[in-house]
Amino acid sequence: MTDTRYSLRRGIAADAPALWAIRSDAVRCTCRGHYPDELLERWAASPLPESFPANIEREYVIVGVVGSRIAGFATLKASTAEVDAVFVAPGEGRRGLGRRLLVHIEDVAARKGLQRLGLNASLNAVPFYEACGYEAISEGVYTTGAGVQIACVRMEKAIETLTA
């Protein structure tokens, strides 16, 4: 059941440092055990890209907050029908926030007329996406913006088109 303390709002460029910190903490903590520690450290330690603040406003980024504190976020790249990332702060895990962010992204995608969403799931996240209705298509390798290569699973879900 979703923790009712969470509310959702659109991300803004000024959120960039907080979002990047959640992403790095989630990689270090939540992905642990699914990849070699050395790989996780290289993935987590990559610095906030210069383009990240502008991308938050160019893409559709939804942020989950408790009061003024950011607890997680998810990104829709509508141009490629991709869920780019769902990251939940390690201390906020398994309270339904990840699912809530993803359902919101799917609603937005449906209103934009998208019929299918795809994503590259990190190995630890596969059960989460399966629980949210995504189907594994193939195994692959995802190259992060900083050039770190991580094993992933390509997953997809058909979504019901809504009219705004």
Ligand SMILES: CC(C)(COP(=O)(O)OP(=O)(O)OC[C@H]1O[C@@H](n2cnc3c(N)ncnc32)[C@H](O)[C@@H]1OP(=O)(O)O)[C@@H](O)C(=O)NCCC(=O)NCCS
């Ligand atoms: C993947 C992630 C976003 C899930 O967020 P979350 O808020 O913990 O997920 P939810 O609480 O909404 O989970 C919804 C359901 O997914 C499934 N699920 C979530 N995490 C799971 C896990 N580690 N193992 C098995 N099932 C899991 C469960 O069925 C869960 O429902 P339940 O708690 O009632 O059993 C979060 O773990 C995370 O940020 N991980 C690190 C970053 C990452 O790998 N992101 C994905 C990049 S592609």
